[in-house]
Amino acid sequence: MQPVLETQDLTVEFGGHTAVNGVDLRVMPFTFTSIIGPNGAGKTTLFNLLSGQLRPTRGKVLLRGKDVTRLSPAKRTRLGLGRSFQITNVFPSLTVLENVRLAVQAQAGVYYNMFARRSKHAAFEEKARQLLTTVLLGEKQGSLAKHLAHGEKRKLELAMLLALETEVLLLDEPTAGMSLEEVPSILEVIRRIKAEGTRTILLIEHKMEMVLSISDRLLVLFNGKLLAEDTPERIMDNQLVQTAYLGGLYDNAASS
Ligand SMILES: Nc1ncnc2c1ncn2[C@@H]1O[C@H](COP(=O)(O)OP(=O)(O)OP(=O)(O)O)[C@@H](O)[C@H]1O
Ligand SMILES: [Mg+2]
Secondary structure, eight states, X not given: OOOSEEEEEEEEEETTEEEEEEEEEEEOTXXXXXXXXXXXXXXXXXXXXXXXXXXXXXXXXXETTEXXXXXXXXXXXXXXXXXXXXXOOOOTTSBHHHHHHHHHHHHHTOOOOTTSOHHHHHHHHHHHHHHHHHTTOXXXXXXXXXXXXXXXXXXXXXXXXXXXXXXXXXEEOTTTTOOTTTHHHHHHHHHHHHHHOOOEEEEEOSOHHHHHHHOSEEEEEETXXXXXXXXXXHHHHOHHHIIIIIHHHHHHHHHO
16 A cells, blocks of 8 residues: 655755754554654654755655655645644634634635525535534634633634545644643544544654554654554664653653
8 A cells, every 4th residue: 555645755854953953754544643852852854844944955745745844834735734733714703613614614605795695605604514523613613713722722723624625634732731621532532533434643642641642653763763563562662762762751741
């Protein structure tokens, strides 16, 4: 089977510091891969290279076998790779439902028009409602976006990301900055997206319990290099990973 996302010798240097160093990845369709590694390991930088925010010093990014290394983030999104912070069009004074409906409409290539057929409008709205149900925001659909709590805003962003209908989703610490009460609900949302079985998900996350329970594969980044790639169970047993890093990570996880 062809990987949906692949990198070959992916490398980026920032003034002498190699933040991502010779990374070879093969991500198979509809799998759930988490990327772990200490602060500064290069996880976010790797996402920046995958999504096109950054150009590599050397190496390639392939999407379904196509070389996208030189393509803009927008073009990569059209080819099926989505990242949540690319979404800058949350309108604070519109409702949650209106925001998601506009995202669905934009994806369909139909811009707002007073004369749009009523049936089409209803179909977009129905799709938006479904997405809001998936992200557990159904009850907030009538609220103004600006009135959402932090965790709810992240869910709205996830709904808008899902509206792009990209097969690949890059999620960088979706629980960052959330209160402890908000975390289980986001985890549930990610589980629901996984359960639908139509997306390939890459997740960067420090919360080890979450990562171990949800992932098919774990990638361990250390000093920009891919230290290990395996199932969660085998990563936990990997002596190299243990000595190099997991002790420290557990200390982090326990204190956060
Ligand atoms: N645009 C940039 N210019 C210069 N250095 C950068 C840039 N982006 C990242 N770095 C450096 O690259 C290294 C990797 O950073 P990165 O943000 O990818 O780490 P991370 O694994 O996501 O860490 P965290 O877990 O803290 O989010 C760090 O040393 C960082 O300072
Ligand atoms: Mg990061």
